[in-house]
Amino acid sequence: MCGICGIILKDHNNPNFSIGALLYQMMESQQVRAQDSAGIAIFNNINSHNNDLFYNLAYLMESPTEIGEYDLIEKKVSTTIPSNEQVQLISRLSEDNRVSIIGCEKEMKLVKNLGLVKDLDKKYNIKSMKGSHGIGHLRIATSSKVDPSNAHPFSTTVMPDIAVVHNGEISNYSKLRNLLENKGYPFYSNCDSEVIAVFLVDQLLKHGDIQRAHDEFIQKADGPFTYIAATNHSLSLIRDKFGTRKGIVGYNPGKNGYPAFWAMATDLSALDIVGANEYVKAASPGKSIIFTI
Amino acid sequence: MNPRDKFVIRSSILELAETGTPRNISIDDKLRNEHKEREIEKTINIWDSITALGAQLSRPPYDPYREIINLGISIGRKQCLNKVVLSMPLIIYDNAIKIEETSLESLHIALDRLAIDSNTNLGLISENEIKNRKFSHFKRINKKSAKVEDYDSEGLVLQYNDDKSLQFLTDIRREFNGPILVEIDDDFQKYIGPLLDTGADGVIADTIKITNNARYKGKHALRVIRDVRYAINQYYAGRENDGIVLMVAGDFNNTGRIVKSAALGADIIGYYTSLLIANAANHYEISSNIHTVPDRICRHILATKGELKGVPAALGYSDFYNLSPADLRTSSIETSLQADIAIEGIDKTYRQIIEELIDEYASEKGIEMNKEKKRELVVQLLTHR
Numbered sequence: 001m002c003g004i005c006g007i008i009l010k011d012h013n014n015p016n017f018s019i020g021a022l023l024y025q026m027m028e029s030q031q032v033r034a035q036d037s038a039g040i041a042i043f044n045n046i047n048s049h050n051n052d053l054f055y056n057l058a059y060l061m062e063s064p065t066e067i068g069e070y071d072l073i074e075k076k077v078s079t080t081i082p083s084n085e086q087v088q089l090i091s092r093l094s095e096d097n098r099v100s101i102i103g104c105e106k107e108m109k110l111v112k113n114l115g116l117v118k119d120l121d122k123k124y125n126i127k128s129m130k131g132s133h134g135i136g137h138l139r140i141a142t143s144s145k146v147d148p149s150n151a152h153p154f155s156t157t158v159m160p161d162i163a164v165v166h167n168g169e170i171s172n173y174s175k176l177r178n179l180l181e182n183k184g185y186p187f188y189s190n191c192d193s194e195v196i197a198v199f200l201v202d203q204l205l206k207h208g209d210i211q212r213a214h215d216e217f218i219q220k221a222d223g224p225f226t227y228i229a230a231t232n233h234s235l236s237l238i239r240d241k242f243g244t245r246k247g248i249v250g251y252n253p254g255k256n257g258y259p260a261f262w263a264m265a266t267d268l269s270a271l272d273i274v275g276a277n278e279y280v281k282a283a284s285p286g287k288s289i290i291f292t293i
Numbered sequence: 294m295n296p297r298d299k300f301v302i303r304s305s306i307l308e309l310a311e312t313g314t315p316r317n318i319s320i321d322d323k324l325r326n327e328h329k330e331r332e333i334e335k336t337i338n339i340w341d342s343i344t345a346l347g348a349q350l351s352r353p354p355y356d357p358y359r360e361i362i363n364l365g366i367s368i369g370r371k372q373c374l375n376k377v378v379l380s381m382p383l384i385i386y387d388n389a390i391k392i393e394e395t396s397l398e399s400l401h402i403a404l405d406r407l408a409i410d411s412n413t414n415l416g417l418i419s420e421n422e423i424k425n426r427k428f429s430h431f432k433r434i435n436k437k438s439a440k441v442e443d444y445d446s447e448g449l450v451l452q453y454n455d456d457k458s459l460q461f462l463t464d465i466r467r468e469f470n471g472p473i474l475v476e477i478d479d480d481f482q483k484y485i486g487p488l489l490d491t492g493a494d495g496v497i498a499d500t501i502k503i504t505n506n507a508r509y510k511g512k513h514a515l516r517v518i519r520d521v522r523y524a525i526n527q528y529y530a531g532r533e534n535d536g537i538v539l540m541v542a543g544d545f546n547n548t549g550r551i552v553k554s555a556a557l558g559a560d561i562i563g564y565y566t567s568l569l570i571a572n573a574a575n576h577y578e579i580s581s582n583i584h585t586v587p588d589r590i591c592r593h594i595l596a597t598k599g600e601l602k603g604v605p606a607a608l609g610y611s612d613f614y615n616l617s618p619a620d621l622r623t624s625s626i627e628t629s630l631q632a633d634i635a636i637e638g639i640d641k642t643y644r645q646i647i648e649e650l651i652d653e654y655a656s657e658k659g660i661e662m663n664k665e666k667k668r669e670l671v672v673q674l675l676t677h678r
Contacts, residue, residue, distance in 0.1 A: 171608070172615035184531045222615045242361075242611075 001140055002152070002167040003030030003266050004247075006228040007274075008133035008235040010260035012293040017259055020129030023136040026263065026270040027117040033266065034140035037151035038120045039112025041163035042134035043232050045293075055106035055160045057086060060113070060148045062098035070100070070113055070148050072124065077104070090157050094188060100148040101188040103155025103163070103197075107232045110163055112137075112151040132293060133235045135228050137165035143192060150191040153230075158185060159201045161232045166193035167266055168245040171223030196227055204231075214238050214288040226283070228264055236290040237264045243285030250276035262291055301327055339513045342625035343553050343634060345608060362602040363612040366560060368416075368448065370494050370536045374470040377416065377429045377447045381598050382555060382613065384416035384431065386542045386563030396571040397421065403567065403590035404428040411595060418450050418474075418563070431474060434465075448472040450497065453484065459491050466492040474540060477521070479506035485524045489537060496521065497563065500543030514543050515557055515632035522558030548600040556616040557632055567594060630675060647674050 005026040007019055023040055056074040063069035077086050093099045102110055109131075111124045117138065121127055137152035144150045153163035170176065173192035176199060181187065185198045196217065203213035214229070214236060224244035229236045239247045247264065250271035254260040263276035264283075271277055283289050305320045318326075369376030385400065392400075401423060407413040408427035416429045422445060423430050432446035448471045451461065458475075465473060472494035477485070485496070498521045500514035509517060518541050525537060541554055542563025551562045567590045605613050608620055622637040623629050629636050629643040636643060648671055655662045662670075 169609070171610055172612070172617070174617040174619035175615050178526075178617065179534070182526050182530055183533070222610050222612055 001033050002165075003027065003033040003138040003270070004136070004152075004165040004167045004226065004228050005030065005263070005265040005270050006133070006135040006165075006230065006235050006237065007261055007263045008291045008293075010262070012132045014259070016130050018128055019131045019134050020126040022258070022261070022263075022274050023134050024117060024121055024127050025273050026265055027136045027138055029269045029273045030138055030265065030267050031117060034138040035116060036141050036146045037112060037114045037139045037148070038117040038137065039110070039139075039151050039153050039165075040120070040126055040129070040134055040136045041108055041110040041153040041155070041165075041230060042126075042129045042131040043108050043161070043230060044129075044131035045107045045232060055104050057089065057157065058102045058105050058110060058155075059093055060100040060102060064098075068114065072102075072111055074105070086157075090186070094186070101157060102148075104157050104160035105155075106160040108155075108161045108163060108230075110153055110155055112153065113148055114146065114151065133230060133291075135163060135165050135230045135235070142169065144190040149189040152191075152193060154189070154191070154194045154197040156185070156197050156201050157188075158198075159204065162197060162201060162204070162229070164193065164197040164200065164227055164229045166196055166225060166227040167247075168225030168227075168240070169223045170195055170221050170225060172221065173223075176220065193227070196221075196229070200229060210234050210236065211288065211290060214290070218286050218288070226266070232293075234290055234292045235262075235264075236288050237283050238288040239283045239285050241286035243282075247283045248280060249283065249289055250280040251278045252276040253278060264289070298324055298327070339515060339625065339628045339631060340550055340553065342628045343515075343621055343623050343632075344637070345552065345556070345604065346620050346622050361611050362606050363614075364598065364601055366538070366614065367536070368474075368494060368538055368561070369472040370492075372466075372492055373472050373494050375447070375472075377431075377472055378414065379416055379429065379561070380413045381415065381601060382551070382559075382561045383564045383594075383597070384418055384540060384561055385567050386565055387417075387419050387433075387568060392419075392568060392572065396568065399571040399586035400568060400590065401426060403571075403587035403594070406587060406591050407594055411591070413594065413598060415594065416448070416561075431472075444469050444471075446471070448474065448494075450474045450476065452476045453478065453481075453488065456484075459484075459487055462488070462491045462493060474538075477503075479503045479508040481521060482524055485521075486528055489525075489528055494536075495538035495540055495561070496525070497540045497542060499563070500541055502543075504543075513628075513631045514541070514545075515553070515628070517541070518554055518557045518559050519632045525558075548597055548604070551597075551601065552604045552616065553621065555613065556620050557618055557634075560614065644671065644675065647671055 007022050019042060055077055057077050058074050060070040061073050093101055109129060113120055135153055139152055152165045155163050170192040173195050176195045177187060180198050180202060187194055199217050200213045203216055218241055225240045226245035226247035227238050237247050237249060246266050248268060249264045251262050252258055252260060252275045255275045263271050263274055265271055271280060301323050302320055305323060364381040365378060366382055367376050367378045404415055404417060405427045407415060414428055416431055418431045418433060420433045430446040431448035431450050433450045449469060453475050474495040474497050475488055475493045476497040498517055500517045503509050503517050504512055504514060521539055525539060538560040539558060540561040540563055541559040545551055545554060545562045546566050554562060570590050570593060571586055601613060605616060618634060621634045623634045624637050626643050628634055633642050635641055651667060651670055
């Protein structure tokens with residue numbers, strides 16, 4: 001019973017609005033659904049580094065003195081595709097039990113940790129984060145451990161700037177993961193949701209079409225799920241073919257002093273609290289709703 | 294089932310028919326005693342020591358979700374123009390044994406009825422020419438025909454014998470547009486790459502034949518399935534699997550074994566039970582005739598189809614082919630070793646437990662150990678346990 005949410009501003013060219021504050025409100029209104037961990041990913045293509053040959057490898061490192069305390073660390077990498085140096089670094093980090101690798105970031109800022117959304121804000125000041133779109137997640141663990149590596153959003157180290165939050169279960173996770181591992185994709189957690197991010201990356205590397213990637217996933221994945229995926233050019237809401245998990249979209253035309261934006265979430269309360277209660281509709285089972293920049 | 298087991302069953306039935314008195318020992322116990330004498334109990338019981346993990350049973354029920362369970366499978370890789378689609382993962386497999394005409398006729402009628410009345414298309418592997426059929430026929434061939442028209446079936450099956458088999462496959466591939474399945478032996482690891490390169494659409498592993506050969510002597514059918522699937526995965530490492538199917542045949546005579554094999558990586562099961570039903574009925578039942586035997590085969594297949602839908606549904610899948618080794622658990626170390634199945638309650642395979650033990654020991658004692666050395670040690674500990 002996780003809680004997911006996402007926001008995309010209608011005017012993408014002015015991403016100096018603190019979208020983090022809106023995501024914070026949406027997450028807090030759904031906190032009752034899940035309390036194990038919280039995480040967000042926010043995309044900002046203006047304030048990010050414009051150099052194509054630059055991104056960060058982000059990972060969480062457990063404090064050597066306090067067990068359960070993690071710090072976000074970013075290591076600069078000067079290439080758009082994984083270099084040998086980076087592969088070696090990732091390989092070394094993934095053998096360290098105190099490290100949880102969370103992905104590659106260029107225009108995206110991804111933070112996640114154990115605890116409530118207010119704990120996340122206290123640590124990383126998420127309310128002040130600016131950007132054009134973003135996603136948030138509240139986790140209650142069903143199938144894997146409660147630790148930062150299994151917290152959402154999930155990203156990959158193969159392609160920068162893709163993040164996924166998920167509510168439900170991918171029951172054929174093991175099968176899909178084996179297929180992707182056989183193709184050479186690395187996994188850094190035991191959470192079924194990670195397979196969505198890696199699957200989408202595999203598809204995007206093949207044909208670059210996010211709509212087709214989601215359609216393929218709906219066909220291949222089994223189980224009850226709703227997920228929100230964000231890339232630097234899109235925000236999408238996807239439901240399984242039987243519509244067994246909730247997923248709704250609403251629009252705020254610019255009320256309450258906010259700029260106009262589209263919002264998506266698990267619960268209606270999350271849309272209400274940010275005034276996104278126009279054109280409210282549930283995503284159709286087996287379909288994706290995609291907003292692009 | 295091996296011939297000695299069959300002999301025990303048949304002689305028990307005949308004994309009962311002749312004497313008319315109740316037995317003081319069940320057929321199962323008789324078989325067990327027989328196995329004990331031949332010291333093969335260990336490998337036979339492996340089937341029964343595997344359970345399916347009902348982890349997803351903790352979910353609330355979703356009726357629409359559970360009602361749609363896909364059993365259909367398409368046979369044929371990219372290069373295959375006329376793919377064959379089966380309604381369930383079974384191909385009736387004649388085990389290369391000569392079947393009597395009457396039994397075959399009953400079987401053909403049954404398969405036709407299943408295709409027409411129940412929308413259930415099964416495959417049949419057989420050497421015979423079968424005219425006016427509604428089901429998919431895979432013709433067993435051992436020499437190249439002069440005319441393409443002679444391949445009057447939807448698919449072909451050929452046996453891999455030596456390097457010449459690859460040339461044989463290349464020649465046939467040029468002429469035949471349907472799927473070609475190749476029966477492999479215990480040496481498959483040496484040639485599976487070239488075989489798939491040459492254009493085989495699937496491989497058939499007859500587990501009885503393979504476990505009777507030197508390389509797999511004393512090993513179980515599950516080990517064969519695991520190894521062949523692993524070899525196929527290795528072939529596709531870093532690439533997209535373009536639809537190769539693994540068919541296993543041998544001692545798969547009930548739903549449980551079909552499901553366990555599928556979870557370990559088999560896509561299609563070579564099923565012999567329907568032929569046994571036809572054979573037994575035509576041989577031993579005076580009242581049976583050409584109409585009642587197909588009925589019995591149809592009922593058996595449809596019951597099996599229902600059971601095959603039930604298992605993935607209970608595990609939370611809407612597609613039979615989503616079963617994976619992660620859905621299985623075992624209570625036996627031997628089984629865990631043979632097929633890399635996790636042990637109940639621990640959720641780790643026996644191999645993983647040993648590997649962790651070595652890691653802990655090495656770290657405690659401050660021993661530097663490279664991957665190769667660790668692998669050698671694991672093999673040694675597993676072999677001499």
